[in-house]
Amino acid sequence: MTSVEFSYSLNQLSGVLKPFALKLTRDLDDANDLLQDTMVKAYTNQDKFAEGTNMKAWLYTIMKNTFITNYQKMVRRATFVDTTDNLHFINSSGALIENSAYGDFAMEDIFEAIERLDEIFSTPFLLYYRGFKYHEIADRLNIPIGTVKNRIHIARKYLKEDLTVYKHIN
Known part of the structure; x- marks a missing residue:
């Protein structure tokens, strides 16, 4: 061509x-x-x-x-490259520094709210929170899996009502 x-x-x-x-x-x-x-x-x-x-x-x-x-x-x-002794790569869109104090306060409030729940709701909820599956919780507590799901649902509902102060916080 x-x-x-x-x-x-x-x-x-x-x-x-x-x-x-x-x-x-x-x-x-x-x-x-x-x-x-x-x-x-x-x-x-x-x-x-x-x-x-x-x-x-x-x-x-x-x-x-x-x-x-x-x-x-x-x-x-x-x-850009930070030319100080640490030689870190930093994104120029800005840096955000956050401490964990707010998260610590929130977790304290959450666990206090869980303690205020009846034991029939808090026990399945805490087991689920710790990573157990529904069928494992049912086996451990000797209750039907539907009851486990219902109690976890009710626990979430109560916690949502109890922790409304955190509703609009990202």
Whole structure:
């Protein structure tokens, strides 16, 4: 294939590539840039195109790989290297420092609420909380599995009512 034929084929396929670029980038300007980058790479790598193969598929592959490479570069730019002695990689979107005091208070309130439950509800609930399966709890307490499910459901309902103070906290 001559250079003129190759150029003509690329120009014919550029219209087909634009919707794919828009789908990838979701922005018209970025799609135009991606299309241009794809065409430049195709022209510069003309010698790598095997005549008789599907040029459209070849161009789609170039576009997809270019998009992925550009995305990876963008992600790398959003991360910076801390050059202190610790040499940590820090995400530039900001750091959040949280202590566990709030969680400790919440867990205390939860366990106090569980202690206020009747034993017929708290025992199956605590076993389920510790990771036991319904059938294991039923075997251990010698009660039907339906009763186990019902008691855990009632325990959750009581706890939900008792712990309404935590309803709007994320």
